[in-house]
Amino acid sequence: MKGMSLIVKTISDFVVGFIIxxxxxxxxxxxxxxxxxxxxxxxxxxxFILLMxxxxxxxxxxxxxxxxxxxxxxxxxxxxxxIGWVGVVGGYxxxxxxxxxxxxxxxxxxxxxxxxxxxxxxxxxxxxxxxSALAVFRRRSFRSMIEGELR
Amino acid sequence: MNPVPLFVAIPLGAAxxxxxxxxxxxxxxxxxxxxxxxxxxxxxxxxxxxTAVAYHMGGWAPPVGIALVSDGLTxxxxxxxxxxxxxxxxxxxxxxxxxxxLPKYYSLFMLMVAGMNGVVVSGDLFNLYVFLEVASIASxxxxxxxxxxxxxxxxxxxxxxxxxxxxxxxxxxxxxxAVTGTLNMADAAREISTRFSGAGAMNPALLLAAAxxxxxxxxxxxxxxxxxxxxxxxxxxxxxxxxxxxGVVIKSLGIYAIxxxxxxxxxxxxxxxxxxxxxxxxIWLAVLSIVVGGLLAIGQWDYKRLLAYSSIGQVxxxxxxxxxxxxxxxxxGPRSLxxxxxxxxxxxxxxxxxxxxxxxxxxxxxxxxxxxxDMKQMGGLREKMPITSAVTNLAALSISGVPPFSGFWSKLIxxxxxxxxxxxxxxxxxxxxAFVTLAYYVKVQREIIFGSVxxxxxxxxxxxxxxxxxxxxxxxxxxxxxxxYPVFGYxxxxxxxxxxMNSAEYVKLVxx
Numbered sequence: 001m002k003g004m005s006l007i008v009k010t011i012s013d014f015v016v017g018f019i020i021x022x023x024x025x026x027x028x029x030x031x032x033x034x035x036x037x038x039x040x041x042x043x044x045x046x047x048f049i050l051l052m053x054x055x056x057x058x059x060x061x062x063x064x065x066x067x068x069x070x071x072x073x074x075x076x077x078x079x080x081x082x083i084g085w086v087g088v089v090g091g092y093x094x095x096x097x098x099x100x101x102x103x104x105x106x107x108x109x110x111x112x113x114x115x116x117x118x119x120x121x122x123x124x125x126x127x128x129x130x131x132s133a134l135a136v137f138r139r140r141s142f143r144s145m146i147e148g149e150l151r
Numbered sequence: 152m153n154p155v156p157l158f159v160a161i162p163l164g165a166a167x168x169x170x171x172x173x174x175x176x177x178x179x180x181x182x183x184x185x186x187x188x189x190x191x192x193x194x195x196x197x198x199x200x201x202t203a204v205a206y207h208m209g210g211w212a213p214p215v216g217i218a219l220v221s222d223g224l225t226x227x228x229x230x231x232x233x234x235x236x237x238x239x240x241x242x243x244x245x246x247x248x249x250x251x252x253l254p255k256y257y258s259l260f261m262l263m264v265a266g267m268n269g270v271v272v273s274g275d276l277f278n279l280y281v282f283l284e285v286a287s288i289a290s291x292x293x294x295x296x297x298x299x300x301x302x303x304x305x306x307x308x309x310x311x312x313x314x315x316x317x318x319x320x321x322x323x324x325x326x327x328x329a330v331t332g333t334l335n336m337a338d339a340a341r342e343i344s345t346r347f348s349g350a351g352a353m354n355p356a357l358l359l360a361a362a363x364x365x366x367x368x369x370x371x372x373x374x375x376x377x378x379x380x381x382x383x384x385x386x387x388x389x390x391x392x393x394x395x396x397x398g399v400v401i402k403s404l405g406i407y408a409i410x411x412x413x414x415x416x417x418x419x420x421x422x423x424x425x426x427x428x429x430x431x432x433x434i435w436l437a438v439l440s441i442v443v444g445g446l447l448a449i450g451q452w453d454y455k456r457l458l459a460y461s462s463i464g465q466v467x468x469x470x471x472x473x474x475x476x477x478x479x480x481x482x483x484g485p486r487s488l489x490x491x492x493x494x495x496x497x498x499x500x501x502x503x504x505x506x507x508x509x510x511x512x513x514x515x516x517x518x519x520x521x522x523x524x525d526m527k528q529m530g531g532l533r534e535k536m537p538i539t540s541a542v543t544n545l546a547a548l549s550i551s552g553v554p555p556f557s558g559f560w561s562k563l564i565x566x567x568x569x570x571x572x573x574x575x576x577x578x579x580x581x582x583x584x585a586f587v588t589l590a591y592y593v594k595v596q597r598e599i600i601f602g603s604v605x606x607x608x609x610x611x612x613x614x615x616x617x618x619x620x621x622x623x624x625x626x627x628x629x630x631x632x633x634x635x636y637p638v639f640g641y642x643x644x645x646x647x648x649x650x651x652m653n654s655a656e657y658v659k660l661v662x663x
Binding site: 074078 | 156160163164167168170171174206207208209210
């Protein structure tokens with residue numbers, strides 16, 4: 001059986017959804033409460049890392065493929081840059097051209113909310129990729145090390 | 152629209168588009184990197200002679216918001232960085248086909264360019280740090296791009312030492328923020344000049360910050376005794392990356408940052424306590440680099456390692472010009488003399504950027520053709536690779552200061568300034584070490600280019616046009632900067648010198 005024991009698997013399956021929802025909350029309310037794109041992105045990534053620890057990398061990759069993570073990684077950064085470009089309409093790079101809305105409402109403070117979402121995608125996917133690179137690379141290099149010694 | 156933010160936005164956009172498109176389109180790296188660096192190079196050349204501007208990100212005025220500043224000094228560095236980046240990308244198109252994972256290479260390359268352009272245009276200490284890290288982290292990965300054992304070791308060594316430097320710089324920025332209450336460089340300069348000038352009014356915390364800035368940036372610029380990473384990192388990287396690292400990275404992250412922070416934020420002025428100490432430390436770092444870099448280069452038999460040590464020595468000359476200029480300003484000497492010294496330093500900075508990237512690219516071409524960088528296994532290259540040999544010769548003559556090439560004039564200006572500032576011993580050392588430079592480049596010519604064909608050169612063929620055309624362009628620039636200085640050189644260098652010397656004007660430009 002790959003991964004950890006049945007207890008760990010069951011519990012982690014149960015909490016993963018909550019972790020992702022909590023992360024999304026931190027991202028979406030980043031402009032109103034403490035938190036933001038980076039913190040929320042880290043929390044979302046930790047849900048996938050938990051899946052990888054409990055079930056092994058195959059299950060985690062079936063939820064979020066390596067290729068999809070790479071695309072999200074670049075897309076998040078590009079989306080943030082695009083938000084900067086939208087500001088050029090107002091005369092300056094990163095100018096807040098969206099309406100500021102009513103204070104303490106979810107849809108307020110203009111470009112900070114879309115900016116946070118873009119950052120969250122970037123952070124979540126790249127942190128997941130960093131972790132999976134460590135998980136995959138360690139095994140590969142260990143094997144090559146042993147083979148090198150045998151030779 | 153003002154083009155200043157584009158110098159960061161274009162390479163950053165390309166850096167993130169390349170890996171995404173690379174999944175479906177294998178040539179995305181080559182195409183996008185060539186396109187965006189070409190655009191940047193044209194933009195940089197077109198910005199010659201433009202008026203100095205401060206761009207307010209998001210429309211927020213400077214002490215609060217982030218300012219991007221483009222003045223004479225910025226334009227000088229932007230030209231060097233972007234033109235050399237374009238030529239290195241053209242060289243990479245053919246040279247890098249031997250490596251795998253090319254979209255990653257071009258993506259990291261563009262990130263490095265974005266970081267360097269960001270450092271150069273940033274008007275804010277913290278943004279300077281962030282872009283410095285972007286460029287540094289990209290270059291750590293690029294040094295280790297070959298993933299052989301010694302490349303990984305060099306990359307790791309560079310990473311550890313570079314991180315130490317980054318921590319020092321961050322700590323210094325924090326200290327400046329604690330003392331002045333601002334991160335904007337112009338605002339900090341105004342605070343320091345109003346609150347901490349006059350006899351004995353210098354804050355000890357600011358002296359500590361200055362020391363840590365000097366240490367951090369000197370490590371990025373590889374000045375002796377902070378040079379240990381460079382002789383490993385520069386030879387291990389793929390040739391276009393070596394050219395970028397030695398040509399522009401150590402200058403934009405090290406020398407430029409020293410210029411901006413010390414000349415503008417701290418200011419060299421008789422009223423500011425500690426500025427003489429700072430200027431003296433700059434001169435000592437410079438002299439140590441000239442001597443140690445030069446002497447260690449003589450004994451090298453690995454061609455790229457020789458070039459790496461030579462970079463340490465030549466950056467010492469750049470720093471000597473700037474340091475002597477700073478000392479003259481700090482002791483209240485004639486401003487025209489300080490201007491001469493600084494002009495010499497900046498002139499040598501640009502010259503070294505061009506001829507050292509030419510030398511590293513040609514070393515890449517030689518390695519591509521012969522499969523070795525060991526000088527003992529080469530000889531008579533001029534018969535097998537006439538074009539590469541000719542440009543290597545030209546760059547070697549230029550860097551060792553043979554008239555009428557560009558390196559001669561810049562070293563001459565620095566030496567005249569050093570003598571006029573009455574540092575006779577230092578001038579003597581600099582002259583002797585200029586001959587040592589000539590000596591080890593004569594060694595390069597004797598071992599590699601002239602003589603009878605032997606060793607690995609026997610089966611060598613001239614590299615394809617895609618590789619030698621960038622070399623020829625760089626060679627033309629090397630000759631052109633020397634001969635045509637009165638025609639166009641002054642339009643780039645003199646605004647840079649004036650920008651560097653007038654701290655008050657910088658403050659006025661940014662804060663209005």
